[in-house]
Amino acid sequence: GENVEQHPSTLSVQEGDSAVIKCTYSDSASNYFPWYKQELGKGPQLIIDIRSNVGEKKDQRIAVTLNKTAKHFSLHITETQPEDSAVYFCAASLGNYQLIWGAGTKLIIKP
Amino acid sequence: GAGVSQTPSNKVTEKGKYVELRCDPISGHTALYWYRQSLGQGPEFLIYFQGTGAADDSGLPNDRFFAVRPEGSVSTLKIQRTERGDSAVYLCASSLGANEKLFFGSGTQLSVL
Numbered sequence: 251g252e253n254v255e256q257h258p259s260t261l262s263v264q265e266g267d268s269a270v271i272k273c274t275y276s277d278s279a280s281n282y283f284p285w286y287k288q289e290l291g292k293g294p295q296l297i298i299d300i301r302s303n304v305g306e307k308k309d310q311r312i313a314v315t316l317n318k319t320a321k322h323f324s325l326h327i328t329e330t331q332p333e334d335s336a337v338y339f340c341a342a343s344l345g346n347y348q349l350i351w352g353a354g355t356k357l358i359i360k361p
Numbered sequence: 362g363a364g365v366s367q368t369p370s371n372k373v374t375e376k377g378k379y380v381e382l383r384c385d386p387i388s389g390h391t392a393l394y395w396y397r398q399s400l401g402q403g404p405e406f407l408i409y410f411q412g413t414g415a416a417d418d419s420g421l422p423n424d425r426f427f428a429v430r431p432e433g434s435v436s437t438l439k440i441q442r443t444e445r446g447d448s449a450v451y452l453c454a455s456s457l458g459a460n461e462k463l464f465f466g467s468g469t470q471l472s473v474l
Contacts, residue, residue: 352403
């Protein structure tokens with residue numbers, strides 16, 4: 251079955267700098283890759299997603315890139331702000347309802 | 362309501378007791394999902410409903426776990442004879458359809474003493 255690995259487990263960056271979180275997946279048939287942000291005491295919130303027919307997608311300070319050949323995808327956050335501090339999860343899907351999740355990255359923004 | 366609502370937000374119970382966790386999805390969302398999240402890990406799939414029926418319950422860990430959605434809206438996750446290992450955050454999500462974006466509730470923190 252599908253397996254998703256996520257790195258790093260913790261990332262600390264200075265406010266205003268960029269943050270990059272990387273994920274790899276095992277099933278080449280996966281075609282949907284969402285990223286979720288989870289704040290303490292809340293459920294995951296979708297922040298951006300990408301499908302396998304697209305290599306890159308951007309939404310303001312957030313971007314996701316996908317390399318199908320290498321089977322990895324990354325989340326890029328630019329000009330980080332204190333409110334970006336949270337746990338970020340990547341996931342992969344075969345295009346059905348079943349999401350396979352990474353273990354999460356705790357992002358810490360230092361003032 | 363505007364989002365997915367889960368009640369209670371916290372539930373403390375004793376080993377061996379029965380618990381029910383409720384999920385009220387976004388109005389109009391036909392798909393509903395239950396996930397379980399342990400500390401420091403990503404959500405783990407439990408069960409998926411399309412309408413009233415459980416389309417996939419392959420993630421339920423054993424027969425102590427059961428979920429219903431009798432009218433295709435509110436869902437209840439039921440756990441019998443709770444064990445300490447059941448302690449986790451139970452998340453509910455809904456979506457417009459099977460391949461649509463998931464919207465999560467804030468979860469129920471279950472603690473089994």
